[in-house]
Structure formats: structure tokens, C-alpha cells
Amino acid sequence: QVQLVESGGGLVQAGGSLRLSCAASGRTFSSYAMGWFRQAPGKEREFVAAISWNGRNTYYANSVKGRFTISRDNAKNTVSLQMNNLKPEDTAVYYCAANFRDVSTVRDEYDYWGQGTQVTVSS
Numbered sequence: 001q002v003q004l005v006e007s008g009g010g011l012v013q014a015g016g017s018l019r020l021s022c023a024a025s026g027r028t029f030s031s032y033a034m035g036w037f038r039q040a041p042g043k044e045r046e047f048v049a050a051i052s053w054n055g056r057n058t059y060y061a062n063s064v065k066g067r068f069t070i071s072r073d074n075a076k077n078t079v080s081l082q083m084n085n086l087k088p089e090d091t092a093v094y095y096c097a098a099n100f101r102d103v104s105t106v107r108d109e110y111d112y113w114g115q116g117t118q119v120t121v122s123s
Contacts, residue, residue: 009117
């Protein structure tokens with residue numbers, strides 16, 4: 001079992017930056033892939049970024065490519081999402097998730113989820 005706790009959300013103006021963090025506990029962190037997803041009001045939860053267990057492979061949604069960077073620190077059991085040049089359409093609750101099989105962009109392939117952190121981008 002894995003427990004995930006996100007932090008770092010908040011209110012920022014368009015063009016600004018935020019850094020989200022997700023702290024993991026339980027199963028050995030370096031044994032599984034991690035992902036970030038987001039859910040805006042009235043919309044389905046969507047893929048944002050993912051990273052393999054060793055950090056060598058990363059994947060991004062087209063909407064955030066070039067603006068967001070996912071990274072992980074296996075020594076600290078954390079995964080981060082650096083978000084730059086934020087846009088109002090990035091407003092959502094952001095969730096980190098753990099995938100015990102392989103890095104994936106598919107929401108239903110993730111095994112554990114955090115509670116989420118709100119990101120609001122004002123225009």
C-alpha cells in the first residue's frame with residue numbers, strides 16, 4: 001500500500017509558476033512509476049505528466065509540454081511538478097498517483113491516488 005500527499009498548490013497569475021510536490025510512503029518508492037493528473041470543475045480527470053521508476057522516461061500531455069516538468073527524488077520519496085507559464089486553463093485540482101506496473105498516461109492504470117491540491121490561475 002502507498003500513501004500520497006500533495007502540496008504546493010495555490011493561486012497564481014497567468015504567466016506565473018508553481019511547484020507541486022507529492023510525498024510518498026509505504027511501498028519502496030523507487031519500485032513504481034508516478035504520474036500527475038488534474039481535474040477541472042465539470043470535467044474528467046486528465047493526464048498531465050508521468051515519470052518512470054528511475055526517472056529516465058517522462059511523458060507529458062500536449063497541453064503542458066514545454067511548460068511543465070516532472071521529476072522525482074527516490075532518496076526523498078518525492079515527485080515534483082514544476083509548472084511554468086501557467087494559463088487560466090491550467091486551473092484544476094492536481095493529483096499525484098502511483099503505478100505499480102509501468103509508467104503510463106492512462107488514468108485507470110494507476111493504483112493509488114493522493115487527495116489533490118488546488119491550482120488556480122487568474123487571468
